[in-house]
Structures are given as structure tokens and as C-alpha cells.
Amino acid sequence: MEIVGIVVVCVLAVAGANQLAPRVRIAAPLLLVGFGVAVSYLPGVPPIWVDPEVVLIGVLPPLLYAAAVALPAMDFKRDFQAISGLSIVLVVISALLLGLLFMLILPDADYATGVALGAILSPTDAVATTTVKRVGAPQRLITVLSGESLFNDASALVVLRAAIAAMAGGLSMVGVALSFVWAIIGAVIVGGAVGWVFIVARARISNAAVATAVSFTAPYIAYVPTEIMGASGLVAAVAAGLVTGRGSVRRLTAAHRQSDQQTWRTVELLLEGGVFLLMGLELKALVMDVTASHESVIHAFWPAAIAFVLLMVIRWGFVMTLVAAISRRSRRVIAREPILEQMQDRLGDPDAAADRLTRRFQRRIDRRLADIEYYRTESIGFREGHVVVWAGMRGVVTLAAAQTLPADTPYRSLLVLVAFVVATGSLMIQGSTLGAFIKWMRLPDHRADAARELQRLNREMASISVEVLTDPAVCSDSMLARNVEQVRSLEASDDGDPTGDVLDRRLRNAVEMRRVRRVIIDRQRAELIDLRDRGAYSSEALTSALARLDAEEISLDAQANR
Structure with a gap:
């Protein structure tokens, strides 16, 4: 009964913090950490220790999987350079440089121990993404930060694993490099295969709730065999999520996707909030452990402060260098636009009779031109940098990873407390000021461009509706007579959803109405998938349009079941 009461209190605390956060303009993780710290020091509350495996194995795989499913694969590919640089190269550089710092300021700590602590402090948390979305930052910035938070946990844990092995004298530099490469490549192969198998299998399950229940096992089925193989289970979970997110539109029904979105959103809320709450609850136990080790709690603050400043300096230098490199690459890509346009004009618009190679080449040119437009309009400059x-805040992974240090590590209790101080200090300082900082940077406002783009997309969807409503192969003769004059007004409309306005008013036969509306939905979805593959519109606009079609399809299913 006691465990049940604790679970109930934790769930209510997570729900209350997320409800209160927008009103007080404080990030929910900050509220949960503060609440946990306050509860841990209440009279009668025993010290609370959480097994780090609970976080690293039980919580992180589903969280990263869910975030990867929601990340547009098209945007991920376009910004792979920035994401890989931040989540892999920056983590390695930060760990190595922090290793030098800790070797100098901590007596009896060798370089391997310093690198281990550096790896613990290197990964950033996804909590910044919520704040960035809330203030209306550009979509490209959100994609980069989301992608970084997906992969840097895994890369940091790989570096930590190698550093711990080096502490025991069991790994060479060549071994470290090979282990890191295999951790990524092996994980991508296994995770991608698991994601594809699950998409195919779940498409055969008619019950949406059952299919969603099956999806809960996907991150763990990707994680466990990958770890047994010596690769990164977290990267495998991310790879499975990316494959699932890309394939779900083609293979799963609208009911499946809606069930997945709502259920996984709840799971994310509870898991992410729960680990921040536990992070605060552990403070008392950490302090008692440091005291029992005859070390001063105060001594954890000045190494943490120096490490935090050094982390920010390293991140600033790397990000500014990365922004310059991205800008140079974007200019080179944009410079190819005239050549690509000439090639597009020569090819024309291949019809269905054209050979497959020509059509594939045409699509690749279309995709490159769309990428150029993306880099031109969604540029990353020094303000975005x-x-x-x-936004590089540390979080719960830092604390969980610190607790995996071997028991015989010098200053182990103090090092864990240093990790806690860096993580909570980062959340407090950066988390409480990130919204104001973004507004102060005065980032370009793309909302007007996004609205115009959505109007163009709606017009394309409206033209498909017109084609269906005036197609003799779809509509009966009597229906055509009623529809021809009515649908012409839609050609100049920005609504893009004539099925609800015209068909509901003009078609009297409910069965016939639903059949025609389903044809429209199927053709519009096929066109949206094609536009996504070509990169013709932003992921934000395409996601909005696809969600509207899903809602329309679910509404039709509900009407048919009455």
C-alpha cells in the first residue's frame, strides 16, 4: 500500500507541475526538482536512492523512441551535419577537455576518471525543446535541439563506458575508437530493422489499442540485443523511432496514429516528469553519502561552477564554428540552384510513361531544389547559434550516469554530487532565462511565411478534391450534376478541405458521401506523402495537413459505426 501511495503522489505531482508551469512561467522540470528537494528534507522522509539502471534502461529507451517518432525524418537528414556535430563531436571534445580540468583540480584523480566525469556532464537534456517551441522559435532550431538531445545521451554513455574501462586499464585508444564506431553502426542497423519489422507487424493489427500496446515493446526489443552485441541500445531505440515515424503514415491507419500519439504523449509526460522528481528526491541521500565519506559538501560547488563555465565556453566555441561551417555549406548548396533549374527544365515533367530512372532523377532534382529553399529561408546564423x-541544459541523464561510476572510484560520492549541482544549476540558470534569452535574440519571425505556405498547400489539396468531385469514375451522374457548379468556387479557396463544407451540404446519400470523402482523403494523403518525399513543403505544414486528414478519416469511421 505504501508503494501505491508513493506512485499516486508522484503522478499527481507531475500533473500539477505541468499544469502550473505555464502560469508561473517556470519549466515543469524545475518545479519538480524543487518539489523533490523540499520533500526529501521533510521530517521523517528517509533518504531515497534510485538505481541508475532504472533510468538508463527503464526510462531512457521509451523516451528517446517517442521523441524520435515525432522528429521529421526529412528535417533530420537536412540538418544531419549540425545534429551529429552537437551530439557526437561536441560530447567527445567536452569529455576530453573536462578530463584535463578534473585531473588538475581533484587530487588523486587520473585522466580516465576526469574523462568519465566529463562524459557524465556532457549530454544536454531535451527540456529546452519545450521552451523553444513555446516562444515560437524557428522550426529548424527546434529540429537541431531535438536531434541533439536524442543522440548525445547515447554518445556520452559510450564515452563513459570507455573511460571506465580505461580506469581499469582494459582499453586502448584504438579500442576506444573502434568501440565507439561499432556502438553507432551496430545500433543503427539493429534499430532500423526493429523499427521496420514493428511497422509491418502493427499494420496487420486491426485494433488500434492493441497496436499501441505492442509499440511499447519496440524500444526495449531494439535496446536489449544491441547492448548484448556491445553497441549502444539508446541509439538503437532512436533509430527504431525514426523508422517508425517515417513509415507510420504509409502503413498505419489514422486510428493507429492517433492512439499512438495520445498514449505516448502521456507516457512521455509521466516518465520525464517522474525522473526529474526523483532527481530532487535524491539530494538528501547524496549529501548524506558525501558526509559519510568524510568529504565537505561545499567542495562540490566550486568544481561544479568551474565545470559549468568551461562547458558553456566549449559549447560556445564549437557552436559558433559549426554555424560558420553550416553557412559556408549552405552558400555552396544554394550556388548550385541555377544548374539544377536548367537540368529540371531539360527534363520537363516526366509523365507516367517515362522510364523509372528519369522519374527518379527528376525527383532527386526536385528534392535538391526544395533543400535549397529550406536552407535559404530557414538559415542558422549567429543569433540562432x-x-x-x-539551450544546452544538463538534466537527469547526468545524475543517472554519475551513479554508474565504480564503487572504488576516487571521490565517487563527491563526483556524483558535482554532477547533481551542475545539472540542477544548469536547469535553474538556463531553464529560467531561456525564454527571455530567445526573445532578446530577436530571431526572424517565420509565421507569415508559414501561413502562406500552408495556404499554398491547402490550394493543392482543394484541387485534388475538385478532381475527385468532378470525376465520372468516382461520382454518379446525378452527383456530378450537383457538384460541377458547386466545386468551381473551391479553386480559389484557401480552405483546402471542401469535403466537410460541400459534401455534407450537397450530398444527401450518407453512404455515397462517405465513400467519396474517403477517395478524396486517400488521394490527398498519397499526394502529401509524395510532397514529403520530395521535400516540397516544410514538415510543419505537411504534419498539420496529414493530421487534418487523420481527423477527417476518424470522423468518417465514427459516422459509419453509428
């Missing part, structure tokens, strides 16, 4: 720097 400063936001990326300040």
Missing part, C-alpha cells in the same frame, strides 16, 4: 548555446 547563441540560442543553441544557451
Whole structure:
């Protein structure tokens, strides 16, 4: 009964913090950490220790999987350079440089121990993404920060594993490099295969709730065999999520996708909130452990402060260098636009009779031109770079990873407390000021461009509706007579959803109405998938349009079951 009461209190605390956070303009993780710290020091509350495996194995795989499913694969590919740089290269550089710092300021700590602590402090948390979305930052910035938080946990844990092995004298530099490469490549192969198998299998399950229940096992089925193989289970979970997110539109029904979205959103809320709450609850136990080791709690603050400053300096230098490299690459890509346009004009618009190679080549040119437009309109400059720097907050992975240090590590209790101080200090300082910092940077406002793009997309969807409503192969003769004059007004409309306005008013036969509306939905979805593969519109606009079709399809299913 006691465990049940604790679980109930934790769930209510997570729900209350997320409800209160927008009103007080404080991030929910900050509220949960503060609440946990306050509860841990209440009279009668015993010290609370959480097994780090609970977080690293029980919580992180589903959290990273869910975030990867929601990340647009198209945007991920376009910004792979920035994401890989932040989540892999920056983590390695930070760990190595922090290793030098801790070797100098901590007596009896060798370089391997310093690198281990550096790896613990290197990964950033996804909590910044919520704040960035809330203030209306550009979509490209959100994609980069989301992608970084997906992969840097895994890369940091791989570096930590190698550093711990080096502490025991069991790994060479060549071994470290090979282990790191295999951890990524092996994980991508296994995770991608698991994601594809699950998509195919779940498409055969008619019950949406059952299919969603099956999806809960996907991150763990990707994680466990990958770890047994010596690769990164977390990267495998992310790879499975990316494959699932890309394939779900083609293979799963609207009911499946809606069930997945709502259920996984709840799971994310509870898991993410729960680990921040536990992070605060552990403070008392950490302090008692340091005291029992005859070390001073105060001594954890000045190494943590120096490490935090050094982390920000390293991140600033790397991000500014990365922004310059991205800008140079974007200019080179944009410079190819005239050549690609000439090639597009020569090819024309291949019809269905054209050979497959020609059509494939045409699509690749279309995709490259769409990428150029993306880099032109969604550029990342130094203002966006400063936001990326300040959004690099540490979180619960830092504390969980610190607790995996071997028991015989010098100053182990103090090092764990240092990790806690860096993580909570980062959340407090950066988390409480990130929204104001983003507004102060005055990032370009793309909302007007996004609205115009959505109007163009709606017009394309409206033209498909017109084609269906005036197609003799779809509509009966009597229906055509009623529809021809009515649908012409839709050609100039920005509504893009004539099925609800015209068909509901003009078609009297409910069965016939639903059949025609389903044809429209199927053709519009096929066109949206094609536009996504070509990169013709932003992921934000395409996601919005696909969600509207899903809602329409679910509404039709509900009407048919009455």
C-alpha cells in the first residue's frame, strides 16, 4: 500500500507541475526538482536512492523512441551535419577537455576518471525543446535541439563506458575508437530493422489499442540485443523511432496514429516528469553519502561552477564554428540552384510513361531544389547559434550516469554530487532565462511565411478534391450534376478541405458521401506523402495537413459505426 501511495503522489505531482508551469512561467522540470528537494528534507522522509539502471534502461529507451517518432525524418537528414556535430563531436571534445580540468583540480584523480566525469556532464537534456517551441522559435532550431538531445545521451554513455574501462586499464585508444564506431553502426542497423519489422507487424493489427500496446515493446526489443552485441541500445531505440515515424503514415491507419500519439504523449509526460522528481528526491541521500565519506559538501560547488563555465565556453566555441561551417555549406548548396533549374527544365515533367530512372532523377532534382529553399529561408546564423548555446541544459541523464561510476572510484560520492549541482544549476540558470534569452535574440519571425505556405498547400489539396468531385469514375451522374457548379468556387479557396463544407451540404446519400470523402482523403494523403518525399513543403505544414486528414478519416469511421 505504501508503494501505491508513493506512485499516486508522484503522478499527481507531475500533473500539477505541468499544469502550473505555464502560469508561473517556470519549466515543469524545475518545479519538480524543487518539489523533490523540499520533500526529501521533510521530517521523517528517509533518504531515497534510485538505481541508475532504472533510468538508463527503464526510462531512457521509451523516451528517446517517442521523441524520435515525432522528429521529421526529412528535417533530420537536412540538418544531419549540425545534429551529429552537437551530439557526437561536441560530447567527445567536452569529455576530453573536462578530463584535463578534473585531473588538475581533484587530487588523486587520473585522466580516465576526469574523462568519465566529463562524459557524465556532457549530454544536454531535451527540456529546452519545450521552451523553444513555446516562444515560437524557428522550426529548424527546434529540429537541431531535438536531434541533439536524442543522440548525445547515447554518445556520452559510450564515452563513459570507455573511460571506465580505461580506469581499469582494459582499453586502448584504438579500442576506444573502434568501440565507439561499432556502438553507432551496430545500433543503427539493429534499430532500423526493429523499427521496420514493428511497422509491418502493427499494420496487420486491426485494433488500434492493441497496436499501441505492442509499440511499447519496440524500444526495449531494439535496446536489449544491441547492448548484448556491445553497441549502444539508446541509439538503437532512436533509430527504431525514426523508422517508425517515417513509415507510420504509409502503413498505419489514422486510428493507429492517433492512439499512438495520445498514449505516448502521456507516457512521455509521466516518465520525464517522474525522473526529474526523483532527481530532487535524491539530494538528501547524496549529501548524506558525501558526509559519510568524510568529504565537505561545499567542495562540490566550486568544481561544479568551474565545470559549468568551461562547458558553456566549449559549447560556445564549437557552436559558433559549426554555424560558420553550416553557412559556408549552405552558400555552396544554394550556388548550385541555377544548374539544377536548367537540368529540371531539360527534363520537363516526366509523365507516367517515362522510364523509372528519369522519374527518379527528376525527383532527386526536385528534392535538391526544395533543400535549397529550406536552407535559404530557414538559415542558422549567429543569433540562432547563441540560442543553441544557451539551450544546452544538463538534466537527469547526468545524475543517472554519475551513479554508474565504480564503487572504488576516487571521490565517487563527491563526483556524483558535482554532477547533481551542475545539472540542477544548469536547469535553474538556463531553464529560467531561456525564454527571455530567445526573445532578446530577436530571431526572424517565420509565421507569415508559414501561413502562406500552408495556404499554398491547402490550394493543392482543394484541387485534388475538385478532381475527385468532378470525376465520372468516382461520382454518379446525378452527383456530378450537383457538384460541377458547386466545386468551381473551391479553386480559389484557401480552405483546402471542401469535403466537410460541400459534401455534407450537397450530398444527401450518407453512404455515397462517405465513400467519396474517403477517395478524396486517400488521394490527398498519397499526394502529401509524395510532397514529403520530395521535400516540397516544410514538415510543419505537411504534419498539420496529414493530421487534418487523420481527423477527417476518424470522423468518417465514427459516422459509419453509428
